[in-house]
Amino acid sequence: MKRKTKKEKVMIEQIKNGEIEKETTHIIVEIIEYIPNAVVSRTIIKKNSGNITAMSFDEGEELGEKTVPFDTYIQIIHGSAQLTIKNKVHYLKLGEGIVIPAHQSHCFNANVKFKMISTIIKSGYEES
Numbered sequence: 001m002k003r004k005t006k007k008e009k010v011m012i013e014q015i016k017n018g019e020i021e022k023e024t025t026h027i028i029v030e031i032i033e034y035i036p037n038a039v040v041s042r043t044i045i046k047k048n049s050g051n052i053t054a055m056s057f058d059e060g061e062e063l064g065e066k067t068v069p070f071d072t073y074i075q076i077i078h079g080s081a082q083l084t085i086k087n088k089v090h091y092l093k094l095g096e097g098i099v100i101p102a103h104q105s106h107c108f109n110a111n112v113k114f115k116m117i118s119t120i121i122k123s124g125y126e127e128s
Contacts, residue, residue, distance in 0.1 A: 020044045029078050032056045034113055039063055050121040057081070057110035065107040072100040072120050079114030083107075 020026060020043075032042045032054040039061050044052040050070070054077075057063070065084075074083065075097035083090045083098065085106045090098060100106050 019046060028054070028117065029115055032115060034058055034115075037061065039110075044117075049123050050119070052120075053118045054115065055118060056115045057108065057113060059110055059113045061110045063108040065105050067103055067105050068100070068120065069102055070120050070122050071102050072118055074098050074100060075117045075119075077115045077117055079110075079112050081114045081116060082109040082111055084109070 020031065031044070032040055034040070034056050036058055037060075039055065039057050041053050041055045044054055055063075056078075074081075074092070076092045076094055078094065080094065081092045083092060083100075083106060085098075085100055086104045092098060
């Protein structure tokens, strides 16, 4: 059995009940790793009023088209991403962010591997 590294032990300690432990510092790009041929997500905060999720995309992966009933803020924290919103392609680089409007179809493509933070705030909207 492989022994866990100090970094892996710290990450396990920081994650409690599906969220990052409160009042514990972390390096945002290190809270999620790349897994070959996969899209990975890790919950940072999950509440009834919204959530924050870190995601990693291996090169060549995609997140299929979907629609969310709330505005979603995306920020690239490693690499670069291709995001299509309502048939318009956006190329996002490290540090760039964008708001995906509520009820707009969108999808992600990883021409190169990348990591992002997704923030959804649910207050102020009603399901349509």
